[in-house]
Amino acid sequence: MKRLLALAMAAIMMVSLTACGGGKEAPAADDKGGSAPADNAAASDNTDTKDTGASGKVELKLLRLGDLTKAEPIFAPIVEQFEKDNPDITVKFDAMAWTEATTKLKLLGAQGELPDVTFINIINGWDLASEGYLADLSDRVKNDPVLSKDIPQSVIDVATTADGKMYWVPAATGAFSLWYNKDLFKQAGLDPEKPPQTMEEMISYAKTITEKTGVPGLGFGVKAMEDYANVIESFYASYTGVDIWDDANKCFTFENDENNRKLFADALEQVRAIVNDYGIIQPSPEEYNPFGLRPLFRDGQIAMYLDGGWAVKEFLDELDKGEDSKFMTSLFPAGPAGSHPIMGCDGWSIPAECKNPDDAWKLVQCLMSSDNQTRHATMWGLMPILESEKEKEEFADPYWGPLVKQLETVSARPKDKQVAMIEQAIADGAQAVALQKMTPDDAIDFMIQTVASNYSE
Amino acid sequence: MKLKRRKGRLPYIYLTPAIIVMIAIFAIPLVNLIWYSFAKVNLIGKFQKWVGFKNFSYIATPEFMATLGRTGIWVVFGLLGIFIVGTILALCLNKPLPGRTFMRTVVIIPWVIPHVFAGTMWSWVLNSSNGIINTILMNLHIIDKPIGFLGVDLALVTVIFIRIWKGVPFLVMSLLSALQTIPTEVEDAAKLDGALGIKYFTHITLPLLKPVMVMSGTILMAWSITIFDLVYVITGGGPLNATELLSITIYKKAFVNSDLGGAAAIALFTMALVSIIAFFLMKHNVKEENQ
Numbered sequence: 001m002k003r004l005l006a007l008a009m010a011a012i013m014m015v016s017l018t019a020c021g022g023g024k025e026a027p028a029a030d031d032k033g034g035s036a037p038a039d040n041a042a043a044s045d046n047t048d049t050k051d052t053g054a055s056g057k058v059e060l061k062l063l064r065l066g067d068l069t070k071a072e073p074i075f076a077p078i079v080e081q082f083e084k085d086n087p088d089i090t091v092k093f094d095a096m097a098w099t100e101a102t103t104k105l106k107l108l109g110a111q112g113e114l115p116d117v118t119f120i121n122i123i124n125g126w127d128l129a130s131e132g133y134l135a136d137l138s139d140r141v142k143n144d145p146v147l148s149k150d151i152p153q154s155v156i157d158v159a160t161t162a163d164g165k166m167y168w169v170p171a172a173t174g175a176f177s178l179w180y181n182k183d184l185f186k187q188a189g190l191d192p193e194k195p196p197q198t199m200e201e202m203i204s205y206a207k208t209i210t211e212k213t214g215v216p217g218l219g220f221g222v223k224a225m226e227d228y229a230n231v232i233e234s235f236y237a238s239y240t241g242v243d244i245w246d247d248a249n250k251c252f253t254f255e256n257d258e259n260n261r262k263l264f265a266d267a268l269e270q271v272r273a274i275v276n277d278y279g280i281i282q283p284s285p286e287e288y289n290p291f292g293l294r295p296l297f298r299d300g301q302i303a304m305y306l307d308g309g310w311a312v313k314e315f316l317d318e319l320d321k322g323e324d325s326k327f328m329t330s331l332f333p334a335g336p337a338g339s340h341p342i343m344g345c346d347g348w349s350i351p352a353e354c355k356n357p358d359d360a361w362k363l364v365q366c367l368m369s370s371d372n373q374t375r376h377a378t379m380w381g382l383m384p385i386l387e388s389e390k391e392k393e394e395f396a397d398p399y400w401g402p403l404v405k406q407l408e409t410v411s412a413r414p415k416d417k418q419v420a421m422i423e424q425a426i427a428d429g430a431q432a433v434a435l436q437k438m439t440p441d442d443a444i445d446f447m448i449q450t451v452a453s454n455y456s457e
Numbered sequence: 458m459k460l461k462r463r464k465g466r467l468p469y470i471y472l473t474p475a476i477i478v479m480i481a482i483f484a485i486p487l488v489n490l491i492w493y494s495f496a497k498v499n500l501i502g503k504f505q506k507w508v509g510f511k512n513f514s515y516i517a518t519p520e521f522m523a524t525l526g527r528t529g530i531w532v533v534f535g536l537l538g539i540f541i542v543g544t545i546l547a548l549c550l551n552k553p554l555p556g557r558t559f560m561r562t563v564v565i566i567p568w569v570i571p572h573v574f575a576g577t578m579w580s581w582v583l584n585s586s587n588g589i590i591n592t593i594l595m596n597l598h599i600i601d602k603p604i605g606f607l608g609v610d611l612a613l614v615t616v617i618f619i620r621i622w623k624g625v626p627f628l629v630m631s632l633l634s635a636l637q638t639i640p641t642e643v644e645d646a647a648k649l650d651g652a653l654g655i656k657y658f659t660h661i662t663l664p665l666l667k668p669v670m671v672m673s674g675t676i677l678m679a680w681s682i683t684i685f686d687l688v689y690v691i692t693g694g695g696p697l698n699a700t701e702l703l704s705i706t707i708y709k710k711a712f713v714n715s716d717l718g719g720a721a722a723i724a725l726f727t728m729a730l731v732s733i734i735a736f737f738l739m740k741h742n743v744k745e746e747n748q
Contacts, residue, residue: 102712106499110503127715222696223693223695223696224693224695224696225693282585282586283585283586283602283603283605284585284586284603284605284607284608286605286607286608286609286695286696287580287584287585287605287607287608295587296586296587299587301586301587417715418714418715420712420713420714420715421713421714421715424709424713424714428698431695431696431697432697435609435696435697437609437697454714454716456497456715456716
């Protein structure tokens with residue numbers, strides 16, 4: 001029944017979103033998602049190939065995932081300016097709830113009706129790309145004189161597959177970092193200007209704070225959800241120096257590498273010890289996913305926890321106090337291989353079957369311009385992703401420094417259509433270790449077996 | 458002759474709209490479900506290939522058996538709690554007590570609260586750091602450290618308690634309606650015969666309520682097996698699958714593993730299970746009524 005409802009809603013959605021300017025007859029750019037930029041460039045020279053509406057103008061659809069009431073004030077002025085600068089193009093903006101995106105986007109992709117410029121998140125993006133619904137934008141980014149320089153290489157790496165394809169231009173990123181409470185540091189006799197740099201230091205600081213203040217030094221949640229999997233992936237990359245998933249061979253990077261496996265077991269053992277041995281965390285960690293710890297941090301019930309730039313908007317009241325703010329950020333605590341937390345990376349895509357890919361790309365360029373990206377970032381609560389944004393006044397507050405610097409050493413979440421299933425296996429296995437129901441080795445085997453038995457080509 | 462034939466068709470013509478609606482509501486989803494359960498289908502329902510009984514193989518795994526056992530505990534203890542609390546409340550609210558109308562309204566509140574909100578609310582109430590229950594118990598020095606209501610050991614008990622809280626109003630309303638149909642003459646006659654208190658309840662009230670109880674129990678059982686959002690919001694099926702019920706397994710198969718065929722197979726199994734139990738309950742009820 002739920003499926004039918006979803007399909008019915010998706011059908012309504014399709015009626016309301018006449019994507020890519022309508023017509024279905026023209027062939028797809030590339031059955032594997034490649035938009036073949038050279039061909040598209042040729043197509044753009046020939047105005048006959050443009051799909052225009054009744055007004056004779058090119059009609060583009062722009063879709064942002066999220067709440068329309070939040071998105072419209074951000075994008076309405078951008079669209080208005082874009083239409084002024086491009087009088088032969090009109091843009092219709094819409095938004096789609098995150099919860100509906102998984103089914104609707106796929107349905108729209110299957111019908112060749114994805115909006116010309118669609119905001120894609122990781123969970124849906126790799127799946128849509130593997131089905132061939134998204135165009136490869138890597139050449140367009142490489143050939144763009146502004147974007148090729150303005151997007152940091154570390155971000156490009158995270159958004160690019162092993163075979164060099166980029167299906168969305170990163171627009172919303174953020175990496176796990178350490179958030180801490182300066183007041184509790186002071187009360188424990190620690191220097192708030194010198195936050196912990198390594199896992200060992202984080203544990204040592206947490207012990208001191210717990211002993212001296214009675215407040216748990218570290219918040220740590222092990223609820224088996226996506227963000228817990230992301231913390232474990234960050235631990236893994238900080239212990240091994242590599243991403244957890246090998247997207248070329250479609251397997252974990254610890255499956256066929258004994259050293260990585262051993263290091264992962266060490267990382268999981270560290271998680272187990274944090275939860276059980278040191279007495280430094282809040283009660284009932286199984287009740288909390290990492291993001292669920294925000295209220296405890298806000299209320300001073302934990303001194304440190306791991307979260308990303310996404311948390312900025314949650315603590316703005318306090319952060320806006322500037323130097324007087326009791327909250328501060330620091331780099332994700334380094335493991336033996338350094339500080340390599342995973343980075344969330346959503347962005348703008350163009351469908352493979354888009355009739356006006358060059359005009360759609362113009363719109364992406366406009367959205368990704370430094371000012372518009374900053375508008376998007378500040379009003380939505382995102383990280384400054386472009387190099388040209390980082391020195392801006394909007395990001396001058398001290399807490400931005402570590403969050404921005406963190407983007408230089410990030411690792412990637414699994415670049416795979418089954419990312420949700422893979423991350424669930426990671427979260428389930430790591431939770432079993434944290435709650436001492438599995439040894440790290442057993443959990444690693446569990447993750448490998450779970451993914452192997454559920455993976456479908 | 459023609460008129461006779463036309464008259465013969467008339468009932469079928471009248472029935473056609475209803476039959477179309479019935480087919481749309483029941484038959485199409487059922488056929489769809491059966492079709493999916495024997496096929497490899499992606500998340501948007503795109504058929505990929507026939508896989509025979511492969512999708513049903515998960516049903517024979519120890520993980521699924523554990524889920525089935527857990528769902529059994531959830532249903533049995535949930536229904537037991539609902540019936541004990543619901544019957545007591547219905548009997549109390551059937552008495553001419555002061556404030557009875559107000560109390561009847563209050564009792565219904567858990568039923569009208571949407572599952573997602575109820576789940577979120579209980580997560581706050583039971584939270585070990587800020588939850589009101591732990592805070593009160595700690596402040597009263599009844600406990601030294603917070604109780605992990607949603608921890609591995611207590612999570613299933615906790616969600617069963619919440620299920621009872623949510624299910625009681627439906628039974629109370631059903632039983633109250635039934636209680637009001639018991640003629641006062643029956644009560645008067647029973648009193649004259651000396652049937653009071655428990656005796657009156659077991660020999661008079663309970664037998665008269667039985668048909669309603671069987672019907673309500675069947676509905677509550679079907680709801681309990683299919684409830685998803687209430688538990689998912691509170692625990693997500695965890696920790697360590699301690700609260701993973703059939704409905705959550707179906708969701709995870711479909712939306713986490715992108716395995717719509719596997720999800721359809723479990724859904725079909727669940728539907729068959731509910732239908733068989735409901736069939737025997739109803740059959741038993743009809744048999745008793747005839748006696």
